[in-house]
Amino acid sequence: MRDARDYIIFPLDVPSPEAAKKLVTLLSGEVGMFKVGLELFIQAGPDIVRFIRSEGARIFLDLKLHDIPATVLRAMLRAADLDVTFATVHCGESRGMLEAAVEGSRGKVGVLGVTVLTSVSQQDIAASGFRPELAGDMTRLVMNRAEMAKDAGCAGIVCSGLEAAAVKGAFGAGFLAVTPGIRPAGDRVSDDQKRVTTPGEAVNMGADYLVIGRPIRDAADPREAARRIAVEIDAGLKQAVLSD
Ligand code: C5P
Numbered sequence: 001m002r003d004a005r006d007y008i009i010f011p012l013d014v015p016s017p018e019a020a021k022k023l024v025t026l027l028s029g030e031v032g033m034f035k036v037g038l039e040l041f042i043q044a045g046p047d048i049v050r051f052i053r054s055e056g057a058r059i060f061l062d063l064k065l066h067d068i069p070a071t072v073l074r075a076m077l078r079a080a081d082l083d084v085t086f087a088t089v090h091c092g093e094s095r096g097m098l099e100a101a102v103e104g105s106r107g108k109v110g111v112l113g114v115t116v117l118t119s120v121s122q123q124d125i126a127a128s129g130f131r132p133e134l135a136g137d138m139t140r141l142v143m144n145r146a147e148m149a150k151d152a153g154c155a156g157i158v159c160s161g162l163e164a165a166a167v168k169g170a171f172g173a174g175f176l177a178v179t180p181g182i183r184p185a186g187d188r189v190s191d192d193q194k195r196v197t198t199p200g201e202a203v204n205m206g207a208d209y210l211v212i213g214r215p216i217r218d219a220a221d222p223r224e225a226a227r228r229i230a231v232e233i234d235a236g237l238k239q240a241v242l243s244d
Contacts (some may be wrong), residue, residue, distance in 0.1 A: 001241075004233040006032035008226060009060050009178070011213040013037060017044040017051070023217070024052055027108035027212045033085060035060040035211060060178075060211075064114050066090040069100035076104025076111070086178070090160060091145035097108045097172040098152035103128060110176070113149030114158045115142040118181030119192045138195070139163050143170060150175055161197030161207050169207035180211035184229055187215060199229050200236030204243075 008031040012020040022038055027034075034057050036049055041063060052059055063085040063243045065072045072089060079087045089101035091113035116125070116138060126135035134141045138196050142163045147170075149157050156176025159167055164177040180197045212229060219225035 004230040007210050007213045007233050009033045009209050011035040012040050017048045033058040035062050037062040060086040062088050064088045069096045072097050073100040073104040076101045076163050080105050080108040086112050088112045088114050090114050091149050095148050095152050102153040111154030111158050113154045115145040118195045120162045122193045160195035161202030164207040165205040176208045178209045179207040182210045182212045199232040203233050203236040204240045
């Protein structure tokens with residue numbers, strides 16, 4: 001069984017390389033991977049990715065590519081040279097875009113398709129013009145996109161913990177479910193995440209990695225917060241084994 005800490009992907013959602021480096025030093029032994037997203041990458045570029053790698057940590061490069069296939073291919077070729085574990089592309093547009101991302105990865109980086117952001121609700125989907133049967137059934141929309149990602153050769157998808165069981169059931173244990181929108185038990189959600197689960201629920205439903213940001217970053221003691229979350233993950237994993 002993997003260590004509970006290995007499930008945690010901590011997003012370095014901070015505006016400077018200095019702040020990111022501090023968090024990498026603080027949390028290196030407590031989380032399995034660091035996520036570099038748009039805010040930090042726009043500010044600090046590939047150098048911060050190289051720094052984190054030089055510290056021996058694994059990286060999820062979350063740039064959520066969304067463009068014509070030729071551009072996505074060329075962007076992913078560059079990402080593949082950064083020695084990162086995962087990189088993201090949006091699933092919402094076309095299979096060609098996903099295939100281009102996989103081609104650009106050259107087998108050096110696991111491409112994850114972003115299905116439906118965990119900040120998006122049914123109302124948001126309906127308002128953006130989706131057919132009622134998809135707007136009213138978020139899992140179906142996620143599954144459509146997951147199937148496209150699987151067919152295109154992606155390593156897995158990003159989805160809510162609420163959809164993880166359906167994804168793993170349909171596409172197999174080897175197809176990764178990476179789940180943001182995680183809030184520890186007892187946390188009241190008052191931010192932009194809508195389709196949320198606790199850490200225990202997410203792993204119980206088969207999630208392979210949990211993206212957990214603000215509950216750790218904004219805690220008085222981030223290291224202690226990460227440890228408490230690992231305890232919740234551990235309990236969820238044990239429960240999953242018992243119910244197998
Ligand atoms: O735990 P917290 O809500 O702070 O995590 C936010 C992070 O998760 C951000 O870095 C965001 O990009 C990422 N994320 C997300 N929903 C997705 C994919 C990634 O919230 N579907």
